[in-house]
Amino acid sequence: MTMPGTSRKSAAWQSVSRHVILLLAAFGMLYPLIWMAASSFKPDNMIFTQPSLIPSVWDFSNYASGWHALRVDFTTFYKNSFLISALAVIGNLMACSLTAYAFARLNFRFRRFWFAMMMGTLMLPYHVTLVPQYILFLNLGWVNTYLPLIVPRFLAVDAFFIFLMVQFFRGIPREIDEAAIMDGCGPWRIYWRIMLPLSTPVLATAAIFSFIWTYDDFLAPLIYLNDMRQYTVPLALRAFIDSSGGESLYGEMFAMSTLSLLPVFLVFLAFQRLIIRGVALGALKR
Amino acid sequence: MxxxxxxxxxxxxxxxxxxxxxxxxxxxxxxxxxxxxxxxxxxxxxxxxxxxxxxxxxxxxxxxxxxxxxxxxxxxxxxxxxxxxxxxxxxxxxxxxxxxxxxxxxxxxxxxxxxxxxxxxxxxxxxxxxxxxxxxxxxxxxxxxxxxxxxxxxxxxxxxxxxxxxxxxxxxxxxxxxxxxxxxxxxxxxxxxxxxxxxxxxxxxxxxxxxxxxxxxxxxxxxxxxxxFVAGFIGSPRMNFLAAEMVAGEGEARIRGRSGLDLAFPAADPRRPDQEKVTFGVRPEHLRIADPTSAMLTGEVQIAEHLGGETFLYVSLPSGETIVVEIKGQAAVRSGERVGIDVDASACHVFGGDGLVIGRDAGSELPSSAARGEQAPAQAAPL
The missing domain is CATH 3.40.50.300 (P-loop containing nucleotide triphosphate hydrolases)
Incomplete structure (x- = not known):
């Protein structure tokens, strides 16, 4: 009778130690986030002096003052961010799914070659095309507008989403297309009435990641937007820090940073089941 | 329509x-x-x-x-x-x-x-x-x-x-x-x-x-x-095929196989070569169990499948060929038993070396016309 008892005991120990290790690791990963959230409730002078993660005084004034701390208030920044993100999502979904449908189902000259070219762009770092792209948009007179951030999305530039959708479309049985052909559908109607409704998991995945990547993007808005009234939320957050050595509003910055996580968090919460289904479709990384 | x-x-x-x-x-x-x-x-x-x-x-x-x-x-x-x-x-x-x-x-x-x-x-x-x-x-x-x-x-x-x-x-x-x-x-x-x-x-x-x-x-x-091909594809169990040769004769030819098969075959084309190698085909239901001493073929029952309504015997012939015999109803035949088999000569088929049937009657559609799709429309199937 001792054997089962000891094995059960050791199993329990293993379980406990595993959880302790996991908890420690999770805490390590979350620490910066917790520190930021905690600091957003502290007065400016206590942020770097009080080491405790739990503020001694809960001060919500950072949130109220942070919203209006800059020349332009955060209502505008959020509006800008949401506008750009929403248009990026719409553009990506429309353009990428159309492109993917063409690659997955239509026959055209050099299809394999174009597919390989498209996949090749996946390997190109953004920074390689940065300068030529800037010159292009400068000559078009688009710098200091949202166009460089939005228009390309309607031209299916995101090879990763195209690839993801091509893989998904290929998994839809061709007999369904053929049944639709017999029912009188052309390629457009098959795409719109058959393919898209059957592809909600991959569309949701693409939508979520499009949103998050655009909302979080710092580099592209930094390069193309100069006027503060056009700033997106990440750009605005940077404006709290005065790089010329003047006074930096740390408390307000942390408050607004914490707040800026909220949309991403909510989108994730709302769509996490779809994301899991989407991730299961294929390895997802970027 | x-x-x-x-x-x-x-x-x-x-x-x-x-x-x-x-x-x-x-x-x-x-x-x-x-x-x-x-x-x-x-x-x-x-x-x-x-x-x-x-x-x-x-x-x-x-x-x-x-x-x-x-x-x-x-x-x-x-x-x-x-x-x-x-x-x-x-x-x-x-x-x-x-x-x-x-x-x-x-x-x-x-x-x-x-x-x-x-x-x-x-x-x-x-x-x-x-x-x-x-x-x-x-x-x-x-x-x-x-x-x-x-x-x-x-x-x-x-x-x-x-x-x-x-x-x-x-x-x-x-x-x-x-x-x-x-x-x-x-x-x-x-x-x-x-x-x-x-x-x-x-x-x-x-x-x-x-x-x-x-x-x-x-x-x-x-x-x-x-x-x-059609003979083997249509029908279950499939038609039995035995290697044989066709010996020309007056008015009729004879089909001779290795295991004692010997049948008169009408309407042999005089243009066909003598002793032509042919394939003899007969469906399982056109074979009858008979007295081994007088039957045309004899063999040993390898497997007897008793399905109730019919019985299938897998009989191995002395030539090493296996032949399936269908008996209507239930038959008291066991594996290992020696049996005689008689062939219904009117229901057998003979195929030449090219695989095409050697004509017995003119009633069937010839493969050449079938391949050209010239046959008359079919009557309603007897279902």
Whole structure:
């Protein structure tokens, strides 16, 4: 009778130690986030002096003052961010799914070659095309507008989403297309009435990641937007820090940073089941 | 309703020719089954008729109208797919009406036709469900319903029963047969199952390697196979084949085999060479168990299968060949027993070295005319 008892005991120990290790690791990963959230409730002078993660005084004034701390208030920044993100999502979904449908189902000259070219762009770092792209948009007179951030999305530039959708479309049985052909559908109607409704998991995945990547993007808005009234939320957050050595509003910055996580968090919460289904479709990384 | 005519239809995938010039005429209202082993091109041929595959050479006429360049949807055909290919995101009702909506039919008419099809197939209570909530047999019905609502000129079935279990398959087979009687529409049905072919068809088209081997009514093919392939393919258990030679004689030839087979064979063509190597074929039900001392063939029973209604004996002959004997009813024969076998000389078939039948009577369709599709339209199958 001792054997089962000891094995059960050791199993329990293993379980406990595993959880302790996991908890420690999770805490390590979350620490910066917790520190930021905690600091957003502290007065400016206590942020770097009080080491405790739990503020001694809960001060919500950072949130109220942070919203209006800059020349332009955060209502505008959020509006800008949401506008750009929403248009990026719409553009990506429309353009990428159309492109993917063409690659997955239509026959055209050099299809394999174009597919390989498209996949090749996946390997190109953004920074390689940065300068030529800037010159292009400068000559078009688009710098200091949202166009460089939005228009390309309607031209299916995101090879990763195209690839993801091509893989998904290929998994839809061709007999369904053929049944639709017999029912009188052309390629457009098959795409719109058959393919898209059957592809909600991959569309949701693409939508979520499009949103998050655009909302979080710092580099592209930094390069193309100069006027503060056009700033997106990440750009605005940077404006709290005065790089010329003047006074930096740390408390307000942390408050607004914490707040800026909220949309991403909510989108994730709302769509996490779809994301899991989407991730299961294929390895997802970027 | 419509007739269909194929003229020297060829399909090539790149350099590979899959269908080698098929000629076939299907009359209005006929139920024609394409049967053959997998890879024989029967599905490809059906898809070419449907318009889902291009035609590399030759012509296809529906009701006398050349349809080579007519889009699939405009040919007035409906197809039932092997996997059913229902739209998973639409309700059954929507699945049925989708094609009509695409074609811009008036709403009232769509409603009527869907109701009618649902009535015929008894799927009224399923109309609001999604395909995912249906069983295999129900999905099959919906797939057929989707074809019915379009009121096509010709129904095309691409192995529609192969995903069903045995019991349901028999049931659906009967239903498709009833449907054909009710609608009277021309139907083309592809299968690799010769029982399905025999039970459903007015006429069977046997295909092998992209060539039509024979066309005829089920019993025609059974009683008068044009060649070795058709003889072996139609009928279960399959026809027995024994190596033999044909010895020319006056007025009649003799068929002699290694295990004592010796039969008079009428109507031997005098132009045929003497002692020609031939294949002798006889169906299991045309063999009789007889007294070993006087019977033509003797052998040892290897296996006796007692099915109740009939008994199958697998008998090994002295030559090493195995022959299957069917006995009606129950027979007290055990494995290991020595038995004599008599052959019903009037029901045997002889095939030459080229595999073609050596003619006994003029009643059967000759393979050359079958391959050219010149035969008269079939009478209704005796079902």
């Amino acid at each position: 419509a007739s269909l005519e194929l003229r020297n239809v060829v399909k090539r995938f790149g350099a590979v020719e899959i269908i080698h010039g098929v000629d076939l005429t299907i009359e209005d209202g006929e139920f024609v089954v394409f049967v053959g082993p997998s890879g024989c091109g029967k599905s490809t041929l059906l898809r070419m008729i449907a318009g889902l595959e291009g035609i590399s050479a030759g012509e296809i006429y529906i009701d006398g109208e050349l349809v080579n360049d007519v889009a699939a949807a405009k040919r007035g055909l409906a197809m039932v797919f092997q996997s059913y290919a229902l739209y998973p995101h639409m309700s059954v009702r929507k699945n049925l009406s989708f094609g009509l909506e695409t074609m811009g039919a008036p709403k009232a008419e769509i409603r009527n036709r869907v109701a009618e099809a649902a009535e015929i197939l008894q799927i009224n209570e399923l109309l609001e469900r999604r395909p995912g909530q249906l069983s295999g047999g129900q999905r099959q019905r919906v797939a057929i319903g989707r074809a019915i609502v379009r009121e096509p000129r010709i129904f095309l079935f691409d192995e529609p029963l192969s995903n069903l279990d045995a019991e349901l398959r028999v049931q659906m087979r009967v239903e498709i047969n009833k449907l054909h009687r009710r609608l009277g529409t021309t139907m083309i049905f592809v299968t690799h199952d010769q029982v399905e072919a025999m039970t459903l068809a007015d006429r069977i088209v046997v295909l092998r390697a992209g060539v039509i081997e024979q066309v005829g009514t089920p019993l025609d093919l059974y009683n008068h196979p044009a060649n070795l």
